[in-house]
Amino acid sequence: MVGMTVYGSFPGARPRRLRTTPAMRRMVAETRLDPADLILPAFVREGASEPVPIAAMPGVVQHSVDTLRKAAVEAREAGVSGIMLFGVPEDARKDAAGTAGTDPGGILQVAVRAVKEEVGDELVVMSDLCLDEYTDHGHCGVLDADGRVDNDATLERYAEMAQVQADAGVHVVGPSGMMDGQVGVIRDALDTIGKEDVSILAYTAKYSSAFYGPFREAVASSLRGDRKTYQQDPANLRESLRELALDLQEGADMVMVKPAGPCLDVLARVAESVDVPVAAYQISGEYAMIEAAAEKGWIERDKAILETLTGIRRAGARMILTYWATEVAQKLGGARL
Numbered sequence: 001m002v003g004m005t006v007y008g009s010f011p012g013a014r015p016r017r018l019r020t021t022p023a024m025r026r027m028v029a030e031t032r033l034d035p036a037d038l039i040l041p042a043f044v045r046e047g048a049s050e051p052v053p054i055a056a057m058p059g060v061v062q063h064s065v066d067t068l069r070k071a072a073v074e075a076r077e078a079g080v081s082g083i084m085l086f087g088v089p090e091d092a093r094k095d096a097a098g099t100a101g102t103d104p105g106g107i108l109q110v111a112v113r114a115v116k117e118e119v120g121d122e123l124v125v126m127s128d129l130c131l132d133e134y135t136d137h138g139h140c141g142v143l144d145a146d147g148r149v150d151n152d153a154t155l156e157r158y159a160e161m162a163q164v165q166a167d168a169g170v171h172v173v174g175p176s177g178m179m180d181g182q183v184g185v186i187r188d189a190l191d192t193i194g195k196e197d198v199s200i201l202a203y204t205a206k207y208s209s210a211f212y213g214p215f216r217e218a219v220a221s222s223l224r225g226d227r228k229t230y231q232q233d234p235a236n237l238r239e240s241l242r243e244l245a246l247d248l249q250e251g252a253d254m255v256m257v258k259p260a261g262p263c264l265d266v267l268a269r270v271a272e273s274v275d276v277p278v279a280a281y282q283i284s285g286e287y288a289m290i291e292a293a294a295e296k297g298w299i300e301r302d303k304a305i306l307e308t309l310t311g312i313r314r315a316g317a318r319m320i321l322t323y324w325a326t327e328v329a330q331k332l333g334g335a336r337l
């Protein structure tokens with residue numbers, strides 16, 4: 001049939017037929033979200049006896065070890081598949097080399113042990129592998145005599161970090177520092193101590209983004225300046241594919257694009273280029289924008305959240321790190337183990 005109007009005809013196809021009812025739209029949906037798609041990033045603060053709110057991320061806190069345990073159990077019960085832990089040491093523990101990050105008694109290692117005790121292997125326990133939370137200058141690596149981030153000296157620190165995190169029992173390490181060679185060095189360091197089963201989630205394309213702003217408050221960052229000499233320039237896509245090839249060559253088990261929303265094209269390209277699982281990180285600024293607009297009554301919060309997550313899945317992410325993980329998983333209908 002041809003469609004007819006007084007102004008003329010059009011080919012008879014009517015895509016609107018498949019949008020007529022909620023049941024019809026549900027049936028033909030190409031992308032579905034499942035609790036297992038979601039990973040919860042969580043912060044734990046040394047010395048905290050109760051959770052400390054993060055002003056720029058309403059609803060997100062710096063946990064005490066106790067409340068982190070509860071958050072992990074809650075995430076598992078909701079059907080979330082993993083938790084990514086970030087440590088926030090006491091200020092006095094920060095130093096130029098970030099030694100609190102490699103201290104077996106450091107906050108992140110304590111948190112990993114606590115969460116493992118609570119959830120065992122039922123939740124994939126992941127740790128941020130980076131020095132920025134632990135250095136007094138706030139950079140992701142150690143500095144050379146001229147104050148520049150020293151790539152190779154940093155790799156030695158990362159190797160040690162990987163080993164203490166693995167000893168604490170983590171299933172996956174997430175090196176987020178964007179040093180060249182980090183995946184390979186970490187793989188070797190893990191294998192050397194018999195931790196062949198600990199996986200590496202490579203931050204393959206991590207861009208230098210303005211949307212990390214609220215995270216800097218979340219981890220009480222000491223950084224002045226920026227991370228442009230090691231994180232990628234948001235102008236570049238081909239460079240991500242180069243980073244991707246290197247990470248795979250070095251032994252990455254999973255790869256990630258970050259931030260998610262501003263980099264959906266990068267995510268799509270990465271997803272179509274690889275045969276390992278692909279993750280995307282919906283970062284603090286993406287969270288804060290929606291929460292802030294919703295608070296002002298300018299946007300429908302829950303719908304906006306689902307739309308962003310659906311877009312990230314559609315672009316090709318198997319897993320999504322999002323601060324809304326537990327809430328969204330609960331709304332999607334709970335545990336599916």
Ligand code: PBG
Nearest residue numbers: 130132176211212215283284285
């Ligand atoms: C650095 C790190 C950052 C985030 C995760 N790991 C911040 C940065 O690179 O400045 C950001 C996460 C977020 O914004 O939600 N180790």
